[in-house]
Amino acid sequence: MPSALASAPPAATAAAPAVPHSVTPVGRPVVPPTVPQVGRPVAPPVVPPIVAKVAAPVETVEVIEEAPTSPEQKKSWLARLKTGLSKTSSGLTTLFVGARIDDALFEELESALLMADAGVVATQHLLDALKKRVKAERLTEAGQVRTALRALMIDLLKPLQKALVLGRHQPVVMMIAGVNGAGKTTTIGKLAKHLQAHDQSVLLAAGDTFRAAAREQLAIWGERNKVTVISQESGDPAAVAFDAVHSALARKIDVVMIDTAGRLPTQLHLMDELKKVKRVIAKAMPSAPHEILLVIDGNTGQNALTQVKAFDDAIGLTGLVVTKLDGTAKGGVLAAIVTSRPIPVYFIGVGEKIEDLQPFNAEEFVDALLG
Numbered sequence: 001m002p003s004a005l006a007s008a009p010p011a012a013t014a015a016a017p018a019v020p021h022s023v024t025p026v027g028r029p030v031v032p033p034t035v036p037q038v039g040r041p042v043a044p045p046v047v048p049p050i051v052a053k054v055a056a057p058v059e060t061v062e063v064i065e066e067a068p069t070s071p072e073q074k075k076s077w078l079a080r081l082k083t084g085l086s087k088t089s090s091g092l093t094t095l096f097v098g099a100r101i102d103d104a105l106f107e108e109l110e111s112a113l114l115m116a117d118a119g120v121v122a123t124q125h126l127l128d129a130l131k132k133r134v135k136a137e138r139l140t141e142a143g144q145v146r147t148a149l150r151a152l153m154i155d156l157l158k159p160l161q162k163a164l165v166l167g168r169h170q171p172v173v174m175m176i177a178g179v180n181g182a183g184k185t186t187t188i189g190k191l192a193k194h195l196q197a198h199d200q201s202v203l204l205a206a207g208d209t210f211r212a213a214a215r216e217q218l219a220i221w222g223e224r225n226k227v228t229v230i231s232q233e234s235g236d237p238a239a240v241a242f243d244a245v246h247s248a249l250a251r252k253i254d255v256v257m258i259d260t261a262g263r264l265p266t267q268l269h270l271m272d273e274l275k276k277v278k279r280v281i282a283k284a285m286p287s288a289p290h291e292i293l294l295v296i297d298g299n300t301g302q303n304a305l306t307q308v309k310a311f312d313d314a315i316g317l318t319g320l321v322v323t324k325l326d327g328t329a330k331g332g333v334l335a336a337i338v339t340s341r342p343i344p345v346y347f348i349g350v351g352e353k354i355e356d357l358q359p360f361n362a363e364e365f366v367d368a369l370l371g
């Protein structure tokens with residue numbers, strides 16, 4: 001787990017340039033092993049503060065200043081999050097409309113939370129705490145109970161809110177893992193852009209060596225963001241990661257992101273391969289990898305928890321990225337995660353555009369959940 005050297009600045013949203021939505025790697029020429037770095041973008045876009053930056057020595061903490069907020073963009077992002085979570089929120093909000101504060105209300109709330117994938121432990125915790133508060137504060141109106149629930153849910157999810165800390169090492173090495181199609185490569189592409197906007201030089205490693213299309217997909221993100229992509233045709237993922245870290249050390253790159261092939265936790269040989277990638281990275285740079293992120297598809301439901309546990313047991317996760325919260329996601333799974341494996345959620349994604357990846361903010365998230 002990363003040390004909380006700095007807390008995330010409040011999420012703000014400012015205009016970031018849109019990039020083409022999805023990456024369709026069909027028919028692209030196979031990329032050469034190394035795509036040369038063309039240089040940083042001339043005018044870095046203004047993006048929300050997604051990271052906290054630590055200047056060496058480690059004791060000095062520098063929090064990146066908040067970018068100016070564009071209210072429209074913020075509104076649109078929150079609207080998408082709200083729409084994405086509407087499956088859950090409709091269950092939670094209608095509950096309180098004109099409701100009497102009685103056992104039936106608590107029972108309905110219990111069902112709604114369980115259906116939202118919050119899991120038994122978090123659901124019980126919230127119910128107990130809410131009942132206590134209702135009694136202690138003598139709440140009589142449904143609206144008051146809703147407000148109390150909001151506060152309790154924010155308290156519950158707050159431990160997941162943490163900034164990604166940069167500048168602790170050069171490079172900061174990030175390994176990105178997850179099941180097939182979770183959104184790993186897209187997240188790397190979006191993050192590369194965000195990091196560049198924070199003056200970080202970035203290098204990508206195409207550690208998904210199984211499919212040529214995967215290398216090409218990353219290469220396209222690389223071209224788009226003008227960053228080097230280390231890639232090897234049908235190479236060993238650990239060797240690609242090793243080369244990337246070596247290359248980043250030589251070039252004094254700030255952040256290396258290592259993509260990996262999608263795999264199920266039940267595919268033990270593939271989980272072993274991931275462990276090997278991690279071990280080999282440490283051979284190139286003993287303190288690395290500094291971040292091991294699991295990308296989770298927000299629509300996965302309770303299975304997300306199984307994924308978190310399995311990947312954490314195998315490679316020791318430092319952070320999570322939850323994508324696709326713009327679909328039919330049920331946001332309650334974060335409550336289940338916080339009660340069993342409280343690994344920070346660095347970012348959440350509500351779409352395929354760059355600005356659709358935002359830092360996780362417990363308050364915003366709960367407001368979207370509660371409608």
Ligand SMILES: Nc1nc2c(ncn2[C@@H]2O[C@H](COP(=O)(O)OP(=O)(O)OP(=O)(O)O)[C@@H](O)[C@H]2O)c(=O)[nH]1
Nearest residue numbers: 022180181182183184185186262323324349350351
């Ligand atoms: N709607 C939506 N789609 C997303 C989001 N993030 C990623 N996607 C889409 O999900 C699909 C899979 O994304 P990838 O980034 O290729 O996923 P991956 O985990 O790298 O997949 P594999 O490498 O095949 O395991 C792509 O079509 C992305 O555009 C998101 O936040 N919202």
Ligand SMILES: [Mg+2]
Nearest residue numbers: 184185208214
């Ligand atoms: Mg991929």
